Amino acid sequence: MVIVILVLIVWLAMRQSGAQQHEPAAEHGEALAKKYCASCHLYPEPQLLDKKTWREGVLPNMAMRLGIRMPGQDPFKDMDTTDAVWCMR
Numbered sequence: 001m002v003i004v005i006l007v008l009i010v011w012l013a014m015r016q017s018g019a020q021q022h023e024p025a026a027e028h029g030e031a032l033a034k035k036y037c038a039s040c041h042l043y044p045e046p047q048l049l050d051k052k053t054w055r056e057g058v059l060p061n062m063a064m065r066l067g068i069r070m071p072g073q074d075p076f077k078d079m080d081t082t083d084a085v086w087c088m089r
Helices: 002-017 024-039 051-065 081-087
Strands: none
Touching: 002 024, 002 051
16 A cells, blocks of 8 residues: 555656656655566666656556556546456456
8 A cells, every 4th residue: 555655646746846857856756666666567767758658648557557546537448348347357
């Protein structure tokens, strides 16, 4: 549960920080990402994707995988009903 909360905090901080990449908060976010993201998979360098993709794609997707649901998000929206039913098992 602590990991879920930390990922949400990092995601929210990235959404609010905008273009401010070199502030202490950004460095703290990087340390959190290296610790928690890399606990499940290789650490993805931020330059791998543009900010919009991180903010609107990757981070919300990873949050959903960790059980964080934001208002209005539907993880099954673009899924075929057969696939969605399989995921609910």
